[in-house]
Amino acid sequence: MSSDAAGTTQIADGVVAKVAGIAARQVPGVHSIGGGASRAVGALRNAVGQQDHGQGVKVEVGETQAAADLSIVVDYPLSVQKVADDVRQAVADAITQLVGLEVVEINIEVSDIFIAGQDDDDKGDKADAQRVR
Structure with a gap:
């Protein structure tokens, strides 16, 4: 059954941000999305059982086009440029297929690299803090 009903569809920025965030997290080599403060807030959300898939993603959505800015942390020793x-x-x-918008620009900021075996907190900072008591 097909419908010829008229109307409009508006897609919220948050929907596009979530689609972008989910797609980015599925890429091998992406340790996390967002800068330090964004990841800290995300860790708190995860601790209480919530997850913000749009964390670390900013989007601009028009009627037929979208642009996105993402901040990512890349696993070491993978090629940062390839990731x-x-x-x-x-x-x-993902934005084109799931949301149906033309993507005009995607900017990626690599805010950090993650080295396995090290905590997200820099242990060097803790040692320095003890040294200057």
């Missing part, structure tokens, strides 16, 4: 390129492609594909 960023893969994120850009995955996010563009």
Whole structure:
């Protein structure tokens, strides 16, 4: 059954941000999304059983186009440029396929690298804090 009913569809920025965030997290080599403060807030949300899939993602949504800015942390020793390129492609594909918008720009900021075996907190800072008591 097809419908010829008239009307409009408005897609909230948050929907596009969530789609982008989910797509980015699925790329191998992406340790996390967002800068330090954003990740800290995300850790608190995760601790209480909530997750913000749009964390670390900013979008602009028009009637037919979208642009996105993402901040990511890349796993060491992977190629930072390759991971960023893969994120850009995955996010563009997801927004186009799932939301139906043309993607005009995706900017990726690599805010950190993650080295396995180290906590997200810098242990060097703790040692320095003890040294200057």
